[in-house]
Amino acid sequence: MDLGLRNKVALVLGAGGGLGGAIARSLAAEGAKLALADISAEGLARSAEAARAAGAAAVMTLEWDLADLAAIDGQVSRIEAELGPVQVLVNNTGGPPPTPASGQDPALWAKHFNAMVLSVIALTDRVLPGMKAARWGRIVTSTSSGVVAPIPNLGVSNALRSTLVGWSKTLSREVARDGVTANIILPGRVATDRIRFLDEQKAKREGRSVEEVAAESTGSIPAGRYGRPEEYGDAVAFLASERASYITGSVIRVDGGLIASI
Numbered sequence: 001m002d003l004g005l006r007n008k009v010a011l012v013l014g015a016g017g018g019l020g021g022a023i024a025r026s027l028a029a030e031g032a033k034l035a036l037a038d039i040s041a042e043g044l045a046r047s048a049e050a051a052r053a054a055g056a057a058a059v060m061t062l063e064w065d066l067a068d069l070a071a072i073d074g075q076v077s078r079i080e081a082e083l084g085p086v087q088v089l090v091n092n093t094g095g096p097p098p099t100p101a102s103g104q105d106p107a108l109w110a111k112h113f114n115a116m117v118l119s120v121i122a123l124t125d126r127v128l129p130g131m132k133a134a135r136w137g138r139i140v141t142s143t144s145s146g147v148v149a150p151i152p153n154l155g156v157s158n159a160l161r162s163t164l165v166g167w168s169k170t171l172s173r174e175v176a177r178d179g180v181t182a183n184i185i186l187p188g189r190v191a192t193d194r195i196r197f198l199d200e201q202k203a204k205r206e207g208r209s210v211e212e213v214a215a216e217s218t219g220s221i222p223a224g225r226y227g228r229p230e231e232y233g234d235a236v237a238f239l240a241s242e243r244a245s246y247i248t249g250s251v252i253r254v255d256g257g258l259i260a261s262i
Helices: 018-029 041-054 069-082 106-134 155-178 193-206 210-219 229-239
Strands: 009-012 033-038 058-063 088-091 137-142 180-187 251-254
Touching: 009 018, 009 069, 018 033, 018 041, 018 088, 018 193, 018 229, 033 041, 033 069, 041 058, 058 069, 069 106, 088 106, 106 137, 106 155, 106 180, 137 155, 137 229, 155 180, 180 229, 193 210, 229 251
Parallel strands: 009 033, 009 088, 033 058, 088 137, 137 180, 180 251
Antiparallel strands: none
16 A cells, blocks of 8 residues: 655654654655654664665654754754655654652653653644645654553653643644644554663562563553554554545554553
Protein backbone atom coordinates (compact mmCIF):
# COMPACT_ATOMS: atom_id res chain seq x y z
CA MET A 1 0.00 0.00 0.00
CA ASP A 2 1.33 3.42 -0.98
CA LEU A 3 0.81 5.68 2.04
CA GLY A 4 1.16 8.84 -0.01
CA LEU A 5 4.09 10.15 2.03
CA ARG A 6 6.71 10.42 -0.70
CA ASN A 7 8.46 13.80 -0.43
CA LYS A 8 6.18 14.93 2.40
CA VAL A 9 8.14 16.97 4.96
CA ALA A 10 7.97 15.34 8.39
CA LEU A 11 9.38 16.69 11.65
CA VAL A 12 10.00 13.98 14.24
CA LEU A 13 10.73 15.06 17.80
CA GLY A 14 12.75 12.81 20.08
CA ALA A 15 14.14 11.18 16.96
CA GLY A 16 17.33 10.06 18.67
CA GLY A 17 15.52 7.66 20.99
CA GLY A 18 14.03 4.22 20.53
CA LEU A 19 10.48 5.16 19.54
CA GLY A 20 11.48 8.34 17.72
CA GLY A 21 14.13 6.52 15.74
CA ALA A 22 11.67 3.79 14.76
CA ILE A 23 9.13 6.41 13.65
CA ALA A 24 11.81 8.08 11.53
CA ARG A 25 12.70 4.79 9.84
CA SER A 26 9.07 4.01 9.05
CA LEU A 27 8.52 7.45 7.50
CA ALA A 28 11.82 7.13 5.65
CA ALA A 29 10.71 3.84 4.12
CA GLU A 30 7.78 5.74 2.60
CA GLY A 31 10.12 8.25 0.98
CA ALA A 32 9.42 11.22 3.25
CA LYS A 33 11.76 14.15 3.74
CA LEU A 34 12.77 14.10 7.39
CA ALA A 35 13.73 16.73 9.92
CA LEU A 36 14.96 14.84 12.97
CA ALA A 37 15.13 16.67 16.28
CA ASP A 38 16.66 15.58 19.58
CA ILE A 39 18.82 16.93 22.36
CA SER A 40 21.32 14.10 21.79
CA ALA A 41 23.73 14.60 18.88
CA GLU A 42 24.83 10.98 19.11
CA GLY A 43 21.26 9.67 18.95
CA LEU A 44 20.49 11.97 16.04
CA ALA A 45 23.47 10.73 14.08
CA ARG A 46 22.38 7.11 14.49
CA SER A 47 18.80 7.84 13.51
CA ALA A 48 19.82 9.94 10.51
CA GLU A 49 22.06 7.17 9.21
CA ALA A 50 19.28 4.61 9.62
CA ALA A 51 16.72 6.89 7.96
CA ARG A 52 18.93 7.43 4.94
CA ALA A 53 19.47 3.69 4.63
CA ALA A 54 15.69 3.13 4.85
CA GLY A 55 15.03 5.37 1.86
CA ALA A 56 14.30 8.89 3.09
CA ALA A 57 14.11 11.45 0.29
CA ALA A 58 16.15 13.85 2.45
CA VAL A 59 17.34 14.01 6.06
CA MET A 60 18.33 16.96 8.21
CA THR A 61 19.13 16.92 11.92
CA LEU A 62 18.50 19.52 14.59
CA GLU A 63 20.02 19.45 18.06
CA TRP A 64 17.07 20.83 19.97
CA ASP A 65 16.21 21.23 23.63
CA LEU A 66 12.41 21.29 23.57
CA ALA A 67 12.29 23.09 26.89
CA ASP A 68 13.76 26.13 25.11
CA LEU A 69 10.56 27.64 23.73
CA ALA A 70 12.43 30.58 22.24
CA ALA A 71 14.20 28.20 19.82
CA ILE A 72 11.02 26.97 18.13
CA ASP A 73 10.65 29.64 15.45
CA GLY A 74 14.29 29.48 14.42
CA GLN A 75 14.35 25.71 14.20
CA VAL A 76 11.17 25.53 12.13
CA SER A 77 12.48 28.30 9.86
CA ARG A 78 15.58 26.17 9.21
CA ILE A 79 13.39 23.24 8.20
CA GLU A 80 11.30 25.41 5.91
CA ALA A 81 14.41 26.81 4.23
CA GLU A 82 16.04 23.40 3.67
CA LEU A 83 13.10 21.02 3.13
CA GLY A 84 9.92 23.07 2.88
CA PRO A 85 6.90 23.63 5.16
CA VAL A 86 6.27 20.94 7.77
CA GLN A 87 3.40 18.72 6.61
CA VAL A 88 3.71 15.96 9.21
CA LEU A 89 4.51 16.74 12.84
CA VAL A 90 5.29 13.88 15.20
CA ASN A 91 5.26 15.15 18.79
CA ASN A 92 7.36 12.67 20.72
CA THR A 93 8.97 13.88 23.95
CA GLY A 94 11.02 12.23 26.66
CA GLY A 95 9.44 11.29 29.96
CA PRO A 96 10.08 12.62 33.46
CA PRO A 97 11.69 10.52 36.19
CA PRO A 98 9.50 8.05 38.09
CA THR A 99 7.66 9.86 40.89
CA PRO A 100 4.51 9.54 42.98
CA ALA A 101 1.81 12.11 42.20
CA SER A 102 2.03 13.76 45.61
CA GLY A 103 4.82 15.68 47.29
CA GLN A 104 6.63 16.88 44.15
CA ASP A 105 8.33 20.26 44.00
CA PRO A 106 6.30 22.71 41.87
CA ALA A 107 9.53 23.47 40.01
CA LEU A 108 9.64 19.86 38.83
CA TRP A 109 6.07 20.10 37.52
CA ALA A 110 6.88 23.37 35.75
CA LYS A 111 10.09 22.04 34.19
CA HIS A 112 8.43 19.01 32.65
CA PHE A 113 5.28 20.90 31.70
CA ASN A 114 7.45 23.20 29.59
CA ALA A 115 9.38 20.33 27.99
CA MET A 116 6.52 17.86 27.48
CA VAL A 117 3.39 19.95 27.04
CA LEU A 118 3.96 23.62 26.35
CA SER A 119 6.70 22.88 23.81
CA VAL A 120 4.36 20.58 21.88
CA ILE A 121 1.54 23.13 21.87
CA ALA A 122 3.80 26.00 20.83
CA LEU A 123 5.50 24.01 18.08
CA THR A 124 2.17 22.80 16.71
CA ASP A 125 0.90 26.39 16.64
CA ARG A 126 4.02 27.36 14.68
CA VAL A 127 3.46 24.82 11.87
CA LEU A 128 -0.35 24.84 11.74
CA PRO A 129 -0.73 27.93 9.52
CA GLY A 130 1.26 26.23 6.76
CA MET A 131 -0.79 23.06 7.05
CA LYS A 132 -4.03 25.04 6.86
CA ALA A 133 -2.83 26.99 3.85
CA ALA A 134 -1.99 23.74 2.06
CA ARG A 135 -5.23 22.16 3.30
CA TRP A 136 -3.25 19.10 4.35
CA GLY A 137 -1.47 18.23 7.55
CA ARG A 138 -0.91 15.49 10.09
CA ILE A 139 -0.25 15.97 13.80
CA VAL A 140 0.55 12.76 15.67
CA THR A 141 1.31 13.05 19.37
CA SER A 142 2.91 10.14 21.18
CA THR A 143 2.00 9.82 24.84
CA SER A 144 1.83 6.76 27.13
CA SER A 145 -0.56 4.02 28.20
CA GLY A 146 -0.66 5.96 31.47
CA VAL A 147 -3.19 8.36 29.95
CA VAL A 148 -5.72 5.51 29.83
CA ALA A 149 -4.62 3.46 32.83
CA PRO A 150 -2.35 5.54 35.12
CA ILE A 151 0.92 3.75 35.82
CA PRO A 152 2.00 3.52 39.48
CA ASN A 153 4.95 5.77 40.39
CA LEU A 154 4.68 7.74 37.15
CA GLY A 155 2.57 10.52 38.63
CA VAL A 156 4.10 13.43 36.74
CA SER A 157 4.09 11.55 33.45
CA ASN A 158 0.47 10.38 33.83
CA ALA A 159 -0.75 13.89 34.60
CA LEU A 160 1.17 15.83 31.96
CA ARG A 161 0.65 13.38 29.12
CA SER A 162 -3.09 13.35 29.88
CA THR A 163 -3.06 17.10 29.28
CA LEU A 164 -1.94 16.45 25.71
CA VAL A 165 -4.87 14.10 25.13
CA GLY A 166 -7.41 16.81 25.96
CA TRP A 167 -5.50 19.35 23.88
CA SER A 168 -5.25 17.06 20.84
CA LYS A 169 -8.95 16.16 20.89
CA THR A 170 -9.94 19.82 21.11
CA LEU A 171 -7.51 20.76 18.34
CA SER A 172 -8.75 17.98 16.05
CA ARG A 173 -12.22 19.50 15.98
CA GLU A 174 -10.86 22.95 15.25
CA VAL A 175 -8.75 21.98 12.23
CA ALA A 176 -10.61 19.06 10.62
CA ARG A 177 -12.21 21.23 7.93
CA ASP A 178 -8.74 22.49 7.00
CA GLY A 179 -7.63 19.00 5.97
CA VAL A 180 -5.52 18.60 9.11
CA THR A 181 -5.82 15.60 11.42
CA ALA A 182 -4.67 15.38 15.03
CA ASN A 183 -4.36 12.04 16.78
CA ILE A 184 -2.84 10.57 19.90
CA ILE A 185 -0.87 7.35 19.72
CA LEU A 186 0.26 5.56 22.82
CA PRO A 187 2.64 2.68 23.36
CA GLY A 188 2.17 -0.14 25.76
CA ARG A 189 5.44 -1.74 26.75
CA VAL A 190 7.69 -1.40 23.72
CA ALA A 191 11.27 -2.63 23.99
CA THR A 192 13.20 0.64 24.25
CA ASP A 193 15.81 2.10 26.59
CA ARG A 194 13.03 3.94 28.45
CA ILE A 195 11.24 0.67 29.26
CA ARG A 196 14.48 -0.96 30.33
CA PHE A 197 15.12 2.01 32.62
CA LEU A 198 11.65 1.75 34.16
CA ASP A 199 12.08 -1.99 34.69
CA GLU A 200 15.43 -1.35 36.36
CA GLN A 201 13.93 1.29 38.64
CA LYS A 202 11.07 -0.99 39.65
CA ALA A 203 13.48 -3.84 40.33
CA LYS A 204 15.58 -1.55 42.53
CA ARG A 205 12.56 -0.30 44.50
CA GLU A 206 11.22 -3.79 45.09
CA GLY A 207 14.52 -5.60 45.66
CA ARG A 208 14.05 -7.92 42.71
CA SER A 209 16.01 -8.73 39.58
CA VAL A 210 15.34 -6.87 36.35
CA GLU A 211 14.69 -10.20 34.66
CA GLU A 212 11.98 -11.04 37.18
CA VAL A 213 10.30 -7.67 36.71
CA ALA A 214 10.43 -7.96 32.91
CA ALA A 215 9.02 -11.50 33.01
CA GLU A 216 6.15 -10.35 35.25
CA SER A 217 5.45 -7.45 32.92
CA THR A 218 5.51 -9.63 29.83
CA GLY A 219 3.11 -12.04 31.52
CA SER A 220 0.53 -9.26 31.84
CA ILE A 221 0.53 -8.58 28.08
CA PRO A 222 -1.96 -10.72 26.11
CA ALA A 223 0.43 -10.81 23.14
CA GLY A 224 3.01 -12.37 25.48
CA ARG A 225 5.89 -10.04 24.63
CA TYR A 226 7.08 -6.46 24.57
CA GLY A 227 6.35 -4.59 21.37
CA ARG A 228 9.02 -3.98 18.75
CA PRO A 229 9.85 -0.33 18.06
CA GLU A 230 9.19 -0.79 14.35
CA GLU A 231 5.63 -1.88 15.09
CA TYR A 232 5.05 1.45 16.77
CA GLY A 233 6.79 3.36 13.99
CA ASP A 234 4.62 1.75 11.34
CA ALA A 235 1.45 2.71 13.20
CA VAL A 236 2.60 6.34 13.37
CA ALA A 237 3.44 6.30 9.66
CA PHE A 238 -0.08 5.14 8.84
CA LEU A 239 -1.66 7.88 10.97
CA ALA A 240 0.59 10.38 9.20
CA SER A 241 -0.41 9.15 5.79
CA GLU A 242 -2.86 10.07 3.06
CA ARG A 243 -4.69 6.81 3.81
CA ALA A 244 -5.60 7.98 7.33
CA SER A 245 -7.39 11.15 6.18
CA TYR A 246 -10.65 10.21 7.97
CA ILE A 247 -9.02 9.37 11.30
CA THR A 248 -8.83 12.34 13.64
CA GLY A 249 -9.40 13.06 17.32
CA SER A 250 -8.57 9.44 18.10
CA VAL A 251 -6.43 7.70 20.69
CA ILE A 252 -4.71 4.71 19.09
CA ARG A 253 -3.21 2.04 21.34
CA VAL A 254 -0.20 0.02 20.23
CA ASP A 255 -0.02 -2.18 23.29
CA GLY A 256 -0.40 -5.87 22.45
CA GLY A 257 -3.72 -5.83 24.31
CA LEU A 258 -2.12 -4.68 27.58
CA ILE A 259 -4.71 -2.04 28.55
CA ALA A 260 -7.69 -3.93 29.88
CA SER A 261 -10.28 -1.16 29.58
CA ILE A 262 -12.49 -0.64 26.54
